[in-house]
Amino acid sequence: MKTPVKSAARLSVAPMMDWTDRHCRYFHRLMSQHALLYTEMVTSPALVRGGALHLLGYNEEEHPVAVQLGGSDPKELAAATKLCVERGYDEVNLNVGCPSDRVQSGTFGAVLMRDAQLVSDCMSAMKDAAQGVEVTVKCRIGVDDQQAEDILPDFLKKVSAAGVNRFTIHARKAWLQGLSPKENRDIPPLDYPLVHRMKEAFPHLHLSINGGIASLDQAKEQLKHMDGVMIGRAAYHNPGDLLLTADQDIYGAENKPKTAHQVVEEMYPYIERQLAQGVRLNAITRHILGLFTGRPGARMWRRSLSENAHQSGAGIDVVAHALSHVPE
Incomplete structure (x- = not known):
């Protein structure tokens, strides 16, 4: 029996372009039965206008598995969400964190941190199309010169008003000008305390933290403050240390881990x-x-x-x- 998606979200492997494809996810699932796995980001225009439905292919063994969408048009995101739900995904997530030029030119990703109302409209449309499947958001703490302490609570308040109960927060700003996507993963400083304060301010929301977490010990430390932890590059480059004992260390499973x-x-x-x-x-x-x-x-x-x-x-x-x- 698959783990319910909200329980699985205690530990998740981040959506990573060119990395978390279906082969990667099948491999990760062999190591952890419970961790929540995410697809690479799929854009709503590719699905709705381009008909690229092959991008939604996955193996049944991957459940619980979430699909991440990129887009900013509420109607198009609703249509894309419907396509994802029809294919049996356990969650549909909106990317409000990717800083790449290609993503900005499509007016989605981290640039949406500047327009919480548009994100709220998108999530409302996605929720209506999701037929009960959970819709979630992955975001940054802010972009460029925004004051994260002010922008982030306002963002969570407006977007959660659309009925979104789960957010994953990458604990860094994104700099849309001057830094490459790679640099945006390392150079802006991490602000874990700010994300912890969001959990205190919004106790009714399920909040996961992402960014710079490289071991299960660090994940367990974060779980003292947060509902979930999302791990990216460390889970990809060193999957044995991150996933082989995750079921026992994070979910309390009693079965013996695989070698x-x-x-x-x-x-x-x-x-x-x-x-x-x-x-x-x-x-x-x-x-x-x-x-x-x-x-x-x-x-x-x-x-x-x-x-x-x-x-x-x-x-x-x-x-x-x-x-x-x-x-x-």
Whole structure:
């Protein structure tokens, strides 16, 4: 039985462009049965105007799984939400945090922090279209010269008035001019205390914190203040440390955690199915390179996969050979 999405949101893996595709999410789900997984951001114009419904494909095993939308037109977001709900997603999330130029030019992402009323209108339309499926927001604490202490509570108040009960807050501002998306993930200072104060000010909302959290110990520390924690790059680059014991450490599960070797071997049938459908091996193995980070044999594991998985006809034997470099 899948974990209810609100319970799962105690720990989530962030939506990350070019990273959290369906192969990545299947791999992550093998390590944690409970963590909430997010798709890469999908834009509402791509779905509604472009008909790119293949972007909504996922594996049933991924539940609980949330789809993240990018957009700023309430009608179009409502239509996109309907398409997501029809495909069985457990949650539809609106991106109000991405600072990239491409996203700004489409008037969505972090630039929407400047227009809480528009976000509220978007969420109201999405909620009406969601047929009871939860709609949520991922945002920043502010953008550019906004005073985060003032803007963030106003944003939460206006948007929650549309019936949104769950927010994930990246505890950094986004600088829309002068910083690249990569720099926006590191340079603006983290302000965890401000996000903690939002939980005190809005006790009725389910608030998750995101940004700079790189271990389960840090996540547990944040859960003393917040309802949930979202982890991004650390969960991707070092999934073994973040996800193998997440069910036990975060959700209190009593079953024994899998080993990293078990997870690789459990990937074999999935890989075989995907290869049979014409997917190249490296499209899958690129997501598992970090599994043994910090352990003996990790370097040879990465090297063996990197050198061989892209070759024509590469199959399971390539993964098994790479695994042989890592002691049990």
